[in-house]
Amino acid sequence: MYETLTYSGGVHKNEEIKELIDDLGGFILQENILQMDLILNMAVPIEDVDKIKEKSKELLGEISVAPMAGTELAIVSPTLARHHLPHAACDISEYLRRFGAKDNMIGLARGAGKGVSGITEYEKRLIEEHDIAIYALGSFKQCIMDKTFLFDDIDVPVIVTGAPEIDLDDLPGADAYVSGLGRIPRRLKRGKNIRALRKLVEVVEDILDQKRRDMSLDPPLTPSILVKNAIENQVPAISEIISPTPVTSQLDGVRVKLDYDKYHEEIGEVMISDKPLKEIADIKKSHMYDYILIKLLSESAIV
Known part of the structure; x- marks a missing residue:
């Protein structure tokens, strides 16, 4: 079993903690360098967490549990225009990243009003294609209730956010609703806004935990973080990708930021233990920039 953690510290001697993660049999899930600061999401064996904490203390860094690391979330807004997107959706995205999540902002094509x-x-x-979809909606109860068709047939867990209090029974298709996060023309820095964001984090973690429990009943042959590591080690083209997180982990698969038509056969031949990846996963073209989307098959689905 692995524990997902976030290391926050300086870039000085950062290779030491990376080498320790590798020596312990762990994996780096995501790495971000912001000027002289390093944010590192990792998965390490549970029994070795104390060693990571000791090295972090030695490097004057901080370690925190990252329960959302290794997941990919969609933050959905009715449009990308300023009428809908800022500021709540952006602040939701930024806040969830503090807990290890990899999220993508998605603005729908037609969302300028209830009529269209x-x-x-x-x-x-x-x-x-994501683990969870979070819909960042508005400030009016009836408007939110009238827009349930945006998510009532989405085949992943859906969390709806908005300003008013709404009974979940009035939002068919939603798995959870978090109030206090409507359209606000400023950053979410006040006390009630932070409390709403914390509530959202709790809801996301609960849904992810439930998905993990459901998967444990019939799990994939190998964890997605092992698949991520194998692709990074066996596909040379990964080192040439300049986008952040070129191989993004999900609960039940990975997204590889390579062109599907050019690289899907090579990806399919990546060896996971003694099997090629194409035998233990569905490899298909993503709707995101024609990337490669890999969904791992459960043990019972593998012949």
């Missing part, structure tokens, strides 16, 4: 708002099949399929 809509969602296409392409947008639905894109949203469903």
Whole structure:
């Protein structure tokens, strides 16, 4: 079993903690360098967590539990225009990243008002490539209730956020609703806003935990973090990708930021233990920039 952690510290001697993670049989899930600061999401064996904490203390860094590390979330807004997107959706995205999540902002094509708002099949399929979809909606109860068609047939857990209190029974298709996060023309820095963001984190963690429990009943043959590590080690083209997190972990798979038509056969031949990846996973073209989306098959589905 692995524990997901976040290391925050300086870039000085950062290779020491990276080498320790590798020596312990752990994995680096995501690495971000901001000027002279390093943010490192990792997965390490539970029995070795204390060793990571000791090294972090030695390097004057900080270690925190990252319960969302190794997941990919979709933050969905009715549009990308300023009428909907800032500031709540951006602050939700930024706040969730503090807990290890990799999230993508998705703005729907038609969301300027109740009369014309809509969602296409392409947008639905894109949203469903994620572990959880978080819909950042508005400040009016009736408006939110009238827009349930945006998520009532999405095939991943859906969390809806908005300003008013709404009974979950009034939002068919939603797995949870978090109030206090409507359209606000400023940063979410006040006490009630922070409390709402903390509540959202609790809800996301609960849903992820439930998904993990459900997967444990019929798990994939190998964890997604092992697949991520194998692809990074066996596919040379990964080192040439300049986008952040070129191989992004999900609960039940990974997203590889390589062109599907050019690289999917090579990805399929990556060896996981004694099997090629194509035998233990579905490898398909992502709706995001024609990347490669890998969904691991459960043990019972592998012949």
